[in-house]
Amino acid sequence: MTEESTTPAIVLEKVSKRFGRKVVLDELDLTVAKGESLVVLGKSGTGKSVLLKHLIGLLEPDSGKVLIDGEDLWSLSEEERGKRRRKFGMSFQEGALFDSMTVGENIAFPLQRHTKMSKDEVAARVAECLDLVKLPGAESKKTSELSGGMRRRVGFARAIALTPQILLFDEPTTGLDPITTDVITKLILAMRDKLNPTAVTITHDLKVAFTIADRVALLRDGRIVMDLPPKEFEAVDDPHVKAFVAGDSSFEDPEETTLR
Numbered sequence: 001m002t003e004e005s006t007t008p009a010i011v012l013e014k015v016s017k018r019f020g021r022k023v024v025l026d027e028l029d030l031t032v033a034k035g036e037s038l039v040v041l042g043k044s045g046t047g048k049s050v051l052l053k054h055l056i057g058l059l060e061p062d063s064g065k066v067l068i069d070g071e072d073l074w075s076l077s078e079e080e081r082g083k084r085r086r087k088f089g090m091s092f093q094e095g096a097l098f099d100s101m102t103v104g105e106n107i108a109f110p111l112q113r114h115t116k117m118s119k120d121e122v123a124a125r126v127a128e129c130l131d132l133v134k135l136p137g138a139e140s141k142k143t144s145e146l147s148g149g150m151r152r153r154v155g156f157a158r159a160i161a162l163t164p165q166i167l168l169f170d171e172p173t174t175g176l177d178p179i180t181t182d183v184i185t186k187l188i189l190a191m192r193d194k195l196n197p198t199a200v201t202i203t204h205d206l207k208v209a210f211t212i213a214d215r216v217a218l219l220r221d222g223r224i225v226m227d228l229p230p231k232e233f234e235a236v237d238d239p240h241v242k243a244f245v246a247g248d249s250s251f252e253d254p255e256e257t258t259l260r
């Protein structure tokens, strides 16, 4: 294999991040190979969203390195780092759509901003993305008319509009009913099949994790304390992992949940 194809998509080297006195990431190491799907589990407030924001360069580590395709994000100029951000498609918690825009306008937004595509090309790409998330013809819908599941799907469509190499999903099914969760899970699988991206997904849902992951990692005390293929992860003899696998709700710290 060439060096290019063996360079991991994502490497975090001893990444530390604190807010005030609270250490959120503590010399965290993580590698994600190209095309791999990693799922990160961890209780609320452990720093899962903070971790994702480091991958995409929205947060700067206090120390340590973030390498994307072998490039140290924070040794680049701000402009160059901004360009690297286009390698990513991120679906934020709750979808984060622009409510003043239609569905079509939401998806067209990154295309208009970052490409020189003509109006027709944009329209065609928007239609393609809506097809992929199983919402064909939804362009003119208002985002306020959408159900929770549909909002996530439109968020996905916007995230993939620029054909990113790396997809980040922050709690894609949190707050959805089981049937919609299933639809979204299948959609993530379909997007993987079609786009073959590197993917990092954060979820609380074990079923979702084991369905979409090549590797499952557990974030605790600022570090990845477990990092295994789904089958092995499920079988691990560790109280924290078992609490997750058993769906132990007492594992959630109610005080920290409000901080999410």
Ligand SMILES: Nc1ncnc2c1ncn2[C@@H]1O[C@H](COP(=O)(O)OP(=O)(O)O)[C@@H](O)[C@H]1O
Pocket: 019, 022, 024, 042, 043, 044, 045, 046, 047, 048, 049, 050, 051, 259, 260
């Ligand atoms: N921009 C910020 N400023 C200060 N504290 C933050 C910021 N972002 C996150 N935090 C804190 O970092 C911790 C981890 O947050 P987060 O990554 O959102 O947790 P989660 O694992 O639930 O996604 C929390 O205590 C949160 O309050």
Ligand SMILES: [Mg+2]
Pocket: 048, 049, 050, 093, 170, 260
């Ligand atoms: Mg979060």
